Amino acid sequence: MKVNACKECKRLTELDVCESCKAKTTPNWIGFVAIADPERSDVAQKMGIKLKGKYALKVR
Amino acid sequence: MDSDEGQQSSFYALRTTIGQERNVASMIYSRISKLGVNIYSILVTPELRGYIVIEALDHTEIEKSLPGISHVRGIVEGEMAIDDIEKFLEPVSAVAKVNLGDVVEFTSGPFKGSRARVTKVDETKEEITVVLFEATVPIPVTVSGNDIRIVMKEELG
Numbered sequence: 001m002k003v004n005a006c007k008e009c010k011r012l013t014e015l016d017v018c019e020s021c022k023a024k025t026t027p028n029w030i031g032f033v034a035i036a037d038p039e040r041s042d043v044a045q046k047m048g049i050k051l052k053g054k055y056a057l058k059v060r
Numbered sequence: 061m062d063s064d065e066g067q068q069s070s071f072y073a074l075r076t077t078i079g080q081e082r083n084v085a086s087m088i089y090s091r092i093s094k095l096g097v098n099i100y101s102i103l104v105t106p107e108l109r110g111y112i113v114i115e116a117l118d119h120t121e122i123e124k125s126l127p128g129i130s131h132v133r134g135i136v137e138g139e140m141a142i143d144d145i146e147k148f149l150e151p152v153s154a155v156a157k158v159n160l161g162d163v164v165e166f167t168s169g170p171f172k173g174s175r176a177r178v179t180k181v182d183e184t185k186e187e188i189t190v191v192l193f194e195a196t197v198p199i200p201v202t203v204s205g206n207d208i209r210i211v212m213k214e215e216l217g
Contacts, residue, residue, distance in 0.1 A: 032082050042115060
């Protein structure tokens with residue numbers, strides 16, 4: 001299954017449009033971050049992620 | 061388990077089979093809510109092959125989530141500092157360290173193994189233009205920064 005990343009919020013999805021911010025998605029991404037608790041996670045805070053889910057580290 | 065509200069999280073490295081980092085991370089992530097463990101985030105970065113970084117309340121929370129997950133090779137002893145993690149959160153461009161005049165070697169594609177000299181670097185597209193040493197006619201070739209490694213830096217001065 002092809003996984004894309006949102007060009008805006010970096011959220012991973014199988015769709016062509018991001019479910020949360022409605023921006024276009026791309027298959028060109030690297031790195032992977034799974035955020036389970038955005039409020040307690042230092043990684044989520046540093047990356048500005050407020051919703052739990054799977055994200056790319058970098059989107060081209 | 062909610063008495064830990066406000067406690068700081070810690071970072072731990074988990075050894076995995078090389079190439080299975082994202083699968084292991086996904087498996088652990090899918091178990092977090094099911095098991096109710098205090099794991100806050102899981103990080104997989106291309107720079108750390110064979111390892112994933114887990115942010116959790118402590119290492120026992122990670123241990124609780126691991127039984128039965130394939131390709132896990134164990135938790136690395138000790139904690140990682142947030143400063144060690146930060147550099148992975150904003151990956152640098154694939155061509156950030158490439159300069160004009162550097163000698164590079166192709167790591168994939170039809171020119172794999174060939175060496176070339178860098179004549180142009182495009183940071184935004186993460187592409188470099190090179191001239192192959194083996195070519196009799198010096199034709200510039202533009203390739204992705206991910207397909208090369210630096211063999212020799214251009215001597216400064």
